[in-house]
Amino acid sequence: MGRLATVGAKDQISAGLHGSVLDEFGALITSGAFPPGHVLRIEQLEERFGVSRSVTREAIRVLESMGLVTSRRRVGVTIAPRSAWNLFDPRVIRWRLDGADRDELLASLGELRRGVEPVAAGLAARHATPEQCGTLTGAVMQMAVHGRSGDLSAYLAADIVFHRTLLEASGNEMLGALTDVVAEVLAGRTHHHLMPAHPEPAAIRWHAEVAQAVQAGDAEAAERAMRDIVEEANRAMLTTPSPATP
Amino acid sequence: MGRLATVGAKDQISAGLHGSVLDEFGALITSGAFPPGHVLRIEQLEERFGVSRSVTREAIRVLESMGLVTSRRRVGVTIAPRSAWNLFDPRVIRWRLDGADRDELLASLGELRRGVEPVAAGLAARHATPEQCGTLTGAVMQMAVHGRSGDLSAYLAADIVFHRTLLEASGNEMLGALTDVVAEVLAGRTHHHLMPAHPEPAAIRWHAEVAQAVQAGDAEAAERAMRDIVEEANRAMLTTPSPATP
DNA sequence: AACACCCAATTAATCATATCTTTTAACCTC
DNA sequence: GAGGTTAAAAGATATGATTAATTGGGTGTT
Numbered sequence: 200m201g202r203l204a205t206v207g208a209k210d211q212i213s214a215g216l217h218g219s220v221l222d223e224f225g226a227l228i229t230s231g232a233f234p235p236g237h238v239l240r241i242e243q244l245e246e247r248f249g250v251s252r253s254v255t256r257e258a259i260r261v262l263e264s265m266g267l268v269t270s271r272r273r274v275g276v277t278i279a280p281r282s283a284w285n286l287f288d289p290r291v292i293r294w295r296l297d298g299a300d301r302d303e304l305l306a307s308l309g310e311l312r313r314g315v316e317p318v319a320a321g322l323a324a325r326h327a328t329p330e331q332c333g334t335l336t337g338a339v340m341q342m343a344v345h346g347r348s349g350d351l352s353a354y355l356a357a358d359i360v361f362h363r364t365l366l367e368a369s370g371n372e373m374l375g376a377l378t379d380v381v382a383e384v385l386a387g388r389t390h391h392h393l394m395p396a397h398p399e400p401a402a403i404r405w406h407a408e409v410a411q412a413v414q415a416g417d418a419e420a421a422e423r424a425m426r427d428i429v430e431e432a433n434r435a436m437l438t439t440p441s442p443a444t445p
Numbered sequence: 446m447g448r449l450a451t452v453g454a455k456d457q458i459s460a461g462l463h464g465s466v467l468d469e470f471g472a473l474i475t476s477g478a479f480p481p482g483h484v485l486r487i488e489q490l491e492e493r494f495g496v497s498r499s500v501t502r503e504a505i506r507v508l509e510s511m512g513l514v515t516s517r518r519r520v521g522v523t524i525a526p527r528s529a530w531n532l533f534d535p536r537v538i539r540w541r542l543d544g545a546d547r548d549e550l551l552a553s554l555g556e557l558r559r560g561v562e563p564v565a566a567g568l569a570a571r572h573a574t575p576e577q578c579g580t581l582t583g584a585v586m587q588m589a590v591h592g593r594s595g596d597l598s599a600y601l602a603a604d605i606v607f608h609r610t611l612l613e614a615s616g617n618e619m620l621g622a623l624t625d626v627v628a629e630v631l632a633g634r635t636h637h638h639l640m641p642a643h644p645e646p647a648a649i650r651w652h653a654e655v656a657q658a659v660q661a662g663d664a665e666a667a668e669r670a671m672r673d674i675v676e677e678a679n680r681a682m683l684t685t686p687s688p689a690t691p
Numbered sequence: 692a693a694c695a696c697c698c699a700a701t702t703a704a705t706c707a708t709a710t711c712t713t714t715t716a717a718c719c720t721c
Numbered sequence: 722g723a724g725g726t727t728a729a730a731a732g733a734t735a736t737g738a739t740t741a742a743t744t745g746g747g748t749g750t751t
Binding site: 217221253256257258260261264265281284285286287288289290307308310311313314315316317318319322369371372373374376 | 463467499502503504506507510511527530531532533534535536553554556557559560561562563564565568615617618619620622
């Protein structure tokens with residue numbers, strides 16, 4: 200699908216001129232380059248990014264809708280305090296994962312997973328289709344194979360399929376909407392080497408337990424096993440020291 | 446902090462012309478007035494909302510960033526399928542709560558709470574400041590008073606303070622970012638008469654338990670009591686039949 | 692003289708319009 | 722059916738008009 204290959208992994212939606220401005224400016228803000236309360240004038244931004252006013256305004260509108268800035272007449276564009284940010288916006292998550300507070304964010308998201316995924320597993324046990332059950336067990340098999348062979352990249356792919364399928368199988372759209380976030384966490388964990396070279400064998404076993412419990416319709420067991428998974432994951436992330444940022 | 450107790454009343458950010466268009470159009474889309482895949486031309490939208498092209502484009506940019514539409518050259522503005530929507534965007538939640546799939550959404554959000562809030566309670570037990578503990582116990586007292594007197598509105602306000610404070614006290618920004626969503630659920634539940642006329646006494650007792658456990662730093666107990674709260678809430682919401690929409 | 696209050700003048704965002712460019716779906720030709 | 726051509730619609734820029742709000746001065750009051 201690549202076309203002109205939007206440079207690497209960046210699976211960005213931002214098509215068009217305004218998208219680049221949005222992306223660049225958003226990354227700047229989330230990285231803390233501008234302190235909250237800092238005011239910029241639209242004219243400055245036009246000139247800084249070398250685009251016209253309407254393009255600038257469109258980018259600002261989006262940033263405003265994400266809570267990163269506010270725009271008021273006679274004042275300008277004000278950087279909003281972090282508390283106003285829409286932290287669940289996929290773009291905000293992406294910018295922050297690519298930025299400096301990556302580790303802190305991964306920790307926060309880990310706690311979120313600890314709450315969400317066991318519930319999703321329990322619901323999946325009651326709602327998963329046979330096809331989804333098949334996908335789950337297939338993913339577990341892949342994990343087992345590549346976990347043993349040490350192919351972390353393939354292991355990650357299977358892991359993502361597993362968790363994505365499970366969240367979707369919960370039948371709850373809000374939980375399903377978290378698939379991308381969870382995938383980002385899993386990927387981030389691997390890419391930033393917050394995982395041991397060989398995945399915990401217990402983790403694979405627990406994944407198998409979840410898949411089995413879901414298929415059997417045993418909500419309790421699915422929830423319990425999933426809780427084991429995410430708790431172990433968070434523990435591993437905390438104990439594995441983060442290497443220096445690239 | 447209360448100020449004028451925003452409880453449910455349209456706390457809309459949308460200032461300016463483009464905000465109204467965004468709000469109106471977004472509500473239309475989320476309500477299903479346009480089927481996914483339906484295509485509109487910008488010119489049509491200009492005329493429909495009686496605004497200029499630039500304003501229309503700004504609104505569309507924001508809608509696009511929420512995943513509600515896509516805009517492509519030579520084609521027009523296409524309504525995106527639900528799976529692409531940014532379901533965690535506060536505005537999307539608001540539109541849907543005001544629209545037809547309110548009940549379904551409240552159910553989904555209830556399950557989300559079931560996952561998130563117990564974890565938040567556990568974390569709060571380890572991170573809450575003395576001041577936050579005070580706010581919690583104060584809120585519980587208010588709930589007890591107004592629960593007995595049958596003042597549902599005041600009860601709701603105290604309930605919101607309780608859950609907001611707890612999520613913030615978790616020290617986890619992602620969980621903290623869910624405060625508005627949780628407040629919407631609580632408010633929606635009351636306003637749409639999905640709650641009994643007199644709140645469950647057990648619920649108040651559990652709130653007290655949570656507050657106490659948080660103060661004592663007992664994460665296990667806080668988590669358990671909070672689990673009781675949300676499970677009871679979901680049960681009550683399921684069993685209380687939803688009255689006709691106003 | 693110190694303070695509060697009100698009114699304009701200024702300033703910068705907001706909105707509208709006109710024009711040009713770029714993309715690309717659809718059509719037509721060979 | 723592969724190829725190029727056309728035209729339709731969004732994208733981008735430029736600019737003028739409008740609106741709102743901050744600022745500062747002036748007036749009246751304490």
